[in-house]
Amino acid sequence: MLPTDSLSAFALAAVIALLITYLLMRRRPSKARARSTRNDALDTVADWPPEAARVMTTPERKAYETVRRALPQQVDKALEKFGFAMGPFRVGDLAGLDIGWAGRKRRAAENPSAYQRVVADAICEQGRFGQKTGAGWYRYEAGAREPIPDPLVADIIEQFRKDRGIDTRKISDDEVIERCVFALVNEGARILDEKIAARASDIDVVYLNGYGFPQHRGGPMLYADIVGLPNVVRSLRRFAAEAGAEAWWQPAPLLVKLADDGKTFN
Numbered sequence: 001m002l003p004t005d006s007l008s009a010f011a012l013a014a015v016i017a018l019l020i021t022y023l024l025m026r027r028r029p030s031k032a033r034a035r036s037t038r039n040d041a042l043d044t045v046a047d048w049p050p051e052a053a054r055v056m057t058t059p060e061r062k063a064y065e066t067v068r069r070a071l072p073q074q075v076d077k078a079l080e081k082f083g084f085a086m087g088p089f090r091v092g093d094l095a096g097l098d099i100g101w102a103g104r105k106r107r108a109a110e111n112p113s114a115y116q117r118v119v120a121d122a123i124c125e126q127g128r129f130g131q132k133t134g135a136g137w138y139r140y141e142a143g144a145r146e147p148i149p150d151p152l153v154a155d156i157i158e159q160f161r162k163d164r165g166i167d168t169r170k171i172s173d174d175e176v177i178e179r180c181v182f183a184l185v186n187e188g189a190r191i192l193d194e195k196i197a198a199r200a201s202d203i204d205v206v207y208l209n210g211y212g213f214p215q216h217r218g219g220p221m222l223y224a225d226i227v228g229l230p231n232v233v234r235s236l237r238r239f240a241a242e243a244g245a246e247a248w249w250q251p252a253p254l255l256v257k258l259a260d261d262g263k264t265f266n
Contacts, residue, residue, distance in 0.1 A: 066179050067119050067157050069171045072137040073149045078173035079180060083214025088180075089137040090147055093130035097123060097137075119160045123153065166244065178235050184213075184220035185232055189252035192265070200265035221265045229259035 066075050076087025092100070101124040108115035123137065130136035131145060138147035161168055171179075188203040197203050204219020217223045224232050233251045240249035251259075258264065 065118075066171075066176055068161060068166050069169060070176055071149070071154055071157065073147075074173065075176050075180070076147075078176040081173065082177050082181070083217055085212055092120075093136035093138055093140075093147065094145075096130050096132060098129040101129075119157055122156050122160060126152075126156070128153075164244070167242070179239065181220055181223065182232050182235055185224040186236055186249075186252050186255060188221050189255040189258075189265075193252060193254040225264040225266055229255060229264060233259045 070078075072087075072089035076089050079087045086094070097120060100120065104115070104118070104121060126135075127133060128135040128137075131140055134140050134142065135150065137153060139150040139152075140146070140148065158168075160166075184207065188197075188200065191197050191203065192200060200221035201219070204213075204221050207213035208215060208219050213219055218226070233256055236249055236251040236255075239245055240247070240251075
């Protein structure tokens with residue numbers, strides 16, 4: 001499971017790096033990649049394939065997107081109840097929010113017209129980088145690590161919603177879980193369809209051993225099989241139909257095909 005001590009962020013990053021570079025096997029797409037492992041698969045971070053970033057950042061991006069309708073503490077509690085040792089916003093505060101912010105600022109500078117601000121940008125602009133600054137998605141008492149919900153964060157999120165005309169309807173814990181977990185399933189289906197990974201179980205291994213996905217759930221792809229792929233497709237289509245939703249939420253073609261054919265990933 002995901003460690004919760006002070007070294008967890010570093011251990012998490014190291015394990016994910018090794019597993020993803022091993023499983024993704026190459027730097028650029030190739031139809032033959034899924035059949036063999038390159039000798040230089042364990043390469044430097046600078047040479048990671050873009051697919052590695054897709055696997056690593058999808059959970060974070062979709063969790064952050066969820067605060068459009070739910071506060072960080074609801075998201076974290078829902079996912080911890082699902083089985084994660086620590087929710088994504090608590091993990092962010094532990095690892096340091098300035099790390100992701102630096103990457104987003106770089107992308108914004110490279111292509112200003114394409115960049116869309118996220119709530120995390122507004123949090124970081126307040127100098128809130130997580131536990132090391134005493135405040136991030138939560139606030140922290142001096143010398144303590146216990147996250148305390150902060151009304152200031154709720155105000156920032158509320159302003160973000162108003163500025164973008166986002167529907168402020170409340171969502172259930174079940175929908176929080178669907179949005180975060182089915183996002184992994186959808187991206188995993190695309191990775192399989194592109195022959196980046198040979199098997200759905202390879203993707204599950206990454207999340208089980210590198211990202212702290214609850215062991216008893218079997219990984220996101222197996223979890224989707226258990227829930228039923230038609231149910232996953234229906235939920236994704238519902239999210240995609242909402243006003244202002246990203247086109248990304250449309251179910252991946254492979255996922256739709258498997259659901260229609262009554263098949264599973266595994």
